[in-house]
Amino acid sequence: MTAPVPAYHWGSLAVQERVGVREAAAHVGRSVAPRIKEVAADFLAQQPHLVVGAADAHGRLWISLLTGAPGFVRATAPDRIAVAGGVPDGDPLAGALATGSTRVGTISLDPRTRRRMRLNGTLEATPGGFAIRAEQVFANCPKYLQKRQPVQLVAEGAGVVRRGYALTPDQERAVRAADTFFVTTTAEADGVDASHRGGLPGFVEVLSPTELAWPDYPGNAMFLTLGNLLTDARAGLLFPDWESGALLQLSGRAETEFEPGGSRRVRFRVEAVVESVHPGRLRWSTPEYSPANPALPWPWPAPPHRGSTTR
Numbered sequence: 117m118t119a120p121v122p123a124y125h126w127g128s129l130a131v132q133e134r135v136g137v138r139e140a141a142a143h144v145g146r147s148v149a150p151r152i153k154e155v156a157a158d159f160l161a162q163q164p165h166l167v168v169g170a171a172d173a174h175g176r177l178w179i180s181l182l183t184g185a186p187g188f189v190r191a192t193a194p195d196r197i198a199v200a201g202g203v204p205d206g207d208p209l210a211g212a213l214a215t216g217s218t219r220v221g222t223i224s225l226d227p228r229t230r231r232r233m234r235l236n237g238t239l240e241a242t243p244g245g246f247a248i249r250a251e252q253v254f255a256n257c258p259k260y261l262q263k264r265q266p267v268q269l270v271a272e273g274a275g276v277v278r279r280g281y282a283l284t285p286d287q288e289r290a291v292r293a294a295d296t297f298f299v300t301t302t303a304e305a306d307g308v309d310a311s312h313r314g315g316l317p318g319f320v321e322v323l324s325p326t327e328l329a330w331p332d333y334p335g336n337a338m339f340l341t342l343g344n345l346l347t348d349a350r351a352g353l354l355f356p357d358w359e360s361g362a363l364l365q366l367s368g369r370a371e372t373e374f375e376p377g378g379s380r381r382v383r384f385r386v387e388a389v390v391e392s393v394h395p396g397r398l399r400w401s402t403p404e405y406s407p408a409n410p411a412l413p414w415p416w417p418a419p420p421h422r423g424s425t426t427r
Contacts, residue, residue, distance in 0.1 A: 123148035123252065125306045128343025134374065137337040144336050148254045150195050156233055156253060157191035160224055164188075164266070164398055166199060169221040169300025169310040169352055170212045170239070176367040176388060177352035178208040179300040179310060183396050189224065192247070197235065200245045206276040208365060208390050216240045220248060221300055221310035227358075227400060228265060230258035236307050251307060256336060260314035262295050262403035270361055274395035277362075281388055282325040290364055291328065291355055293317050295403055298354040301344035301370075311341045316409045325386070328353075332372065332380035333410060342372050342380070351384060361397030365390045 123145035124132070132141045152160075166189050169179035180203050182188075188200045202213050212218050218239040225232040236252040278284070283291065295317050302308045313330060321329045332342065345351065349369040356363055368387040374380055 123254075123338070124340075125303050125343065125347070127303055127346035128339045130346060131339040131342045131372075132337065135337075135339070135378070135380075137339075140337040141339065144338055148252050150237075150250050150253065152191045152194055152197065152235070152250055152253050156255070159226070159231065159233055160189050160191060160197065162186050163224045163226055165225065167223045167225065167298050167310055167354065168203075168209065168213065169298070169308055170209055170218050171302065171308070171350075172208055172212050172367075175350070176208070177300050177302060177308075177350045178212075178365055178367050178390075179298050179352040179354040180207050180209045180365060181298075181354060181356055181363055181394070183394060183398050195250045196247055197250065198242065198245065198247045202245055204274065204392075204394055206390075206392065207394075208367070208388075213239065213246055214241050219302070219308045221302075221308040222248065223298065223310045223312060225261070225312060227261070227263060227403075230261040230263055230406070232256050232258070232261065232312060234310065236309055238307075252309075256312070258406070259335065259408045260333060260406050261312070262314060262405055264358055264400040264403050266398055267401055268399045270397050270399055271395055274393050274397075276390060276392045278391040279389065282386060283322065283389060284325075287364055287389065287391065288322045288325065290357060291320050291322050294320055294355050295405065295409075296356065296358070298356075299341060299370075300352040300354075301341050301348070302350060303344045303347045306344075309340050309344060314406060314409065316405060316412055318412050318414070319409075323383075327386065328366075328384045329381055330384075331410075332382055342382075345370050345372055345382070353384065358400040359402065360393075361399050362391065362393050365392070 353366040
């Protein structure tokens with residue numbers, strides 16, 4: 117039997133065992149460490165975005181997108197990063213990121229190069245921002261990442277546009293047109309994780325204004341997200357509108373459906389919705405889709421120019 121790897125708790129191990137990838141997961145898991153290598157530090161310093169997931173004061177999980185000039189995120193020690201600034205007032209994580217000892221999951225993703233890096237740890241508020249003590253640092257492969265180029269930095273028109281407990285028709289259309297979203301999950305004592313999901317537009321299904329579903333495509337065999345959901349159903353989703361800079365944040369609960377033939381699907385129940393436009397947001401080009409994206413099992417036309425989800 118493959119020996120346990122410190123990167124995994126019992127939930128991830130159980131999913132790995134069910135899918136039959138324990139040995140592959142053990143190999144990948146050995147790359148997870150609480151240290152930020154020099155190449156990772158260089159990568160962080162070049163990025164204009166940082167995705168952060170955490171729980172709010174009520175225990176709901178949310179995930180948000182921070183934007184800044186390259187260098188606003190930097191490694192200050194082998195196990196510590198500093199982040200200048202934070203999320204604006206009104207963001208569901210504004211309070212959580214301004215207090216100490218908050219467990220967070222982060223992902224830094226570069227659409228220009230299809231590279232990504234994940235860092236999970238404990239956040240401490242600092243003057244003008246926050247710091248994170250790293251507990252897990254690792255890179256992921258470029259699978260399902262769409263390639264984009266930055267177009268324009270936009271400062272005007274910021275603020276929360278809409279709050280609710282179900283998706284509006286415009287928000288449903290934005291979700292159906294999405295080729296990328298981020299998900300945050302937790303396993304309590306084992307911390308919080310943030311992860312990326314990508315595919316062709318239409319890979320996220322809107323089953324109703326309060327329920328979504330998406331396929332769990334083959335990945336790195338770690339099953340951190342599905343493992344967390346096995347222990348704790350709470351989850352947060354972030355759908356960025358890359359072309360306008362608008363954000364759609366959802367908080368709710370999710371469960372994994374293991375289907376015949378080995379495929380998997382995740383169902384997400386919406387409990388709270390925040391649609392916003394952050395100040396200093398970055399607009400990106402239309403995508404060059406990843407060659408790894410699976411074809412959809414139903415016809416899907418070329419997506420129209422979405423513009424802002426807030427119109």
